[in-house]
Amino acid sequence: MRQTSQISKLTSLSAGFLALSLTVFCASFSASALANDAMPAAPAAEAVKPEVPGKPKSDPAAGEALYSNGDVSRGVVACVSCHGANGKSASGTWPKLAAQHAAYTAKQLKNFKEGTRANPVMMGMAAALTEQDMVNIAAYMAKQEPSLGVAQNKETIELGQSIYRGGIAAKGVPACAACHSPTGAGIPAQYPRLSGQWAEYSTAQLMAFREGVRKNSAQMTIIATKLSDQEMKAVADYMAGLH
Numbered sequence: 001m002r003q004t005s006q007i008s009k010l011t012s013l014s015a016g017f018l019a020l021s022l023t024v025f026c027a028s029f030s031a032s033a034l035a036n037d038a039m040p041a042a043p044a045a046e047a048v049k050p051e052v053p054g055k056p057k058s059d060p061a062a063g064e065a066l067y068s069n070g071d072v073s074r075g076v077v078a079c080v081s082c083h084g085a086n087g088k089s090a091s092g093t094w095p096k097l098a099a100q101h102a103a104y105t106a107k108q109l110k111n112f113k114e115g116t117r118a119n120p121v122m123m124g125m126a127a128a129l130t131e132q133d134m135v136n137i138a139a140y141m142a143k144q145e146p147s148l149g150v151a152q153n154k155e156t157i158e159l160g161q162s163i164y165r166g167g168i169a170a171k172g173v174p175a176c177a178a179c180h181s182p183t184g185a186g187i188p189a190q191y192p193r194l195s196g197q198w199a200e201y202s203t204a205q206l207m208a209f210r211e212g213v214r215k216n217s218a219q220m221t222i223i224a225t226k227l228s229d230q231e232m233k234a235v236a237d238y239m240a241g242l243h
């Protein structure tokens, strides 16, 4: 497809440049983090522990059963009805969950239950889940193949790419790639995969962070506050085709 080949061309052209600009970005990022403690911390500074002591051990098979069938006796709705077989949802109303980092997915379910991520549909779904259910489903989703997508809007690909890779210096917006990785695969455990996600969903999340509906990440709230609707849509569309 034309768009896909255009994206891969853009990607390979700027791969070398990216490594350079990421290094430059990280240097300037730490400098500005020192100057302003409201700035989010760079990921490299944070230790990543895959096994958290005192947390339940995951059982992906139990997660698969609950994801696919729900549990009527406990009021758990089958996740598959919206999020699709293997976490590959059919439309941008429902996010893809396939190949997402387990710790991130479990955190989101907890946040829905606590209400720091205020989505009426998912607050209802998560209310019926125990912490063990959350960890199990998250482990099952993390084992699925990533679901790829395609950017739809040719006019905004360049803008989206420049925001993703370089941020917007004039507005103090950091490069998304610094935390979500150059390919959009994310960095376990805190930084989620964005690659291939429906643009409609990613745009809605950026807006939810900006409007304070999603209050579960100070880092993302600061960043989203600085983005216009047009910039959000451009970067979300670019991420949909990124891999």
Ligand code: HEC
Pocket: 067, 076, 077, 078, 079, 080, 081, 082, 083, 093, 094, 095, 096, 097, 105, 108, 109, 117, 118, 119, 121, 122, 125, 129, 137, 204
């Ligand atoms: C009726 C449809 C529906 C069902 C059923 C459903 N979800 Fe969701 N889910 C949604 C919607 C809509 C969102 C986006 C919420 C938002 O905008 O914050 C979502 C978001 C999520 C997210 C956040 C994804 C991310 O990238 O941050 C997770 C995790 C999730 N759902 C897990 C589940 C699990 C586990 C189940 C089954 C127990 C489930 N969902 C059942 C509709 C549904």
Ligand code: HEC
Pocket: 040, 041, 042, 043, 095, 107, 163, 164, 173, 174, 175, 176, 177, 178, 179, 180, 190, 191, 192, 193, 194, 202, 203, 205, 206, 216, 217, 219, 220, 223, 235, 236
């Ligand atoms: C300083 C690190 C950092 C940077 C830079 C960053 N993010 Fe994030 N982002 C995060 C974290 C952490 C989360 C997960 C928040 C949570 O736990 O709910 C996140 C979550 C998201 C989500 C929600 C994903 C989902 O599945 O719901 C989107 C969309 C997103 N970021 C887009 C962006 C975009 C676009 C940029 C660049 C303009 C960006 N991020 C830059 C740290 C960062």
